[in-house]
Amino acid sequence: METLLSLxxxxxxxxxxxxxxxxLKQVEGLLAQICLSGPSSSRKHADPQHHQQQQQQQQQQQQQPTRKMLSDLSSDPAFREFFKLQEGFEWNIAQRLLATLDWLVVRGGDGQYDLLIVNALDxxxxxxxxHPPSKALFTRSVHMNLLLDLLEPINSAAIQSATVITLVVALLDMPQNVRVFEQLDGLLTVTSLFRSRETNRDVKFRLTEFLYFYLTPETPPVAQKAGRDGSSPNGEAFKSPGRAGKKGGEKSGSGVTLSVEEKKQLVDxxxxxxxxELLRDLDTYKPFGGILS
Structure with missing residues (x-):
């Protein structure tokens, strides 16, 4: 795996x-192998009837693909190796993608690199x-600012939409990242784009989703303890902490959580x-399948 990452x-x-x-294609291929790999099909049976059954099974799988959860991957040896490599700076993919994005943004003012930027964001x-621990990269203002720069009106609608989704992922279950986002006037950037008449309709839809997400309750992230032997990924990284509302800001070991009321005042x-109106919609329509309510 190190060889593939090196290339x-x-x-x-x-x-x-x-x-x-x-x-980018090589990284995509590596992630696809980890996420989509399944049991290899046996080729010992050469009779036509068995071959026909295999074809029918493959067609059914294509029509109804098996959905894998993150917790399902934790026992896979390839994923465990991937997770272990991501713990170090040398092989951390997120760090490399951010460096690539920065280079593309600086040199892509005329739109020639838009597709590469979208692919890198995806x-x-x-x-x-x-690898949820990689979200800690966004506690650094330089990386958070990179995402905020990609929300500027000069960028295409495709880049803006992909950036909003990336921002949600970077902030999910990471209150310390949310505080960095706020300190860098991220709310001003998001709401200014939301209010602009020039903003694409699809982008406004993504921004509405972001505001729904932002106005949900926060909880401190689960404390993570790194194993000394590094033989297996940290199981705590696969557990999503519950989201319980709080009446006031609560200090934790890694940041400060704000209540919905406090965040409401910021957005207001x-x-x-x-x-x-957004909060009423959040209670009524349960966006994101209701998992954030």
Whole structure:
């Protein structure tokens, strides 16, 4: 796996857009192998009837793909190796993707790198979900600012939509990241884009989802203890803490959580009168399947 990552990182570090595209494809292929790998089909049976049954099973699987949860992957050896490698700086994919994004943003003002930026954001979302500890990268203002820069009106609607989703993933179950987002005037950036008449309708839909997400209760992240032998990924990283409302801000070992009322007041500075409507919708329509309520 180190060899595959080394090849991908070499391409991602290139100044050639073609090599960067190849590096993104290599990362995508690696993640796909981890997430989509299943039991290998046996080829011992060569009779036509068995072959026909296999084809029917494959068609059924294509029509109804098996959904894998993050917790289901924790016992997979390939995933455990991947998780272990992500714990170190040298092989951390999220760090490399952020560096690539920064390079593309600086040199992509004319839109020629838009597709590469969107692809990198999509991969970043997946990596952060597969390796939640990598979200800690966004406690650094330089990385949070990169996402906020991608929300600027100069960027395409596709980039803005992908950035909003990435932002949700980066903030999910990470109150300390939310506080960095707020300190960097992230709410001003989001609400300004939301209010602008020039903003694409699909982007506004994503921004509405983001505001729903932001106005949900927070809880401190689960404390994580790294194993000394590094032989297996931290099981706590696969557990999503419950979201219980709080009457006031609560200090934790890794940050400060704010109550829904406190966050409502922050949003109300930029979108007066709209917050109550958003909260009513949150209670009524249960976006995100109700898991954030």
């Amino acid at each position: 991908a990182f070499d391409n991602l570090s290139s100044f050639d857009p073609g090599k960067i595209k190849k590096g 991969l970043l979302q997946g990596v952060l979900l597969l 500075r930029y979108l007066p009168g709209l917050v109550d």
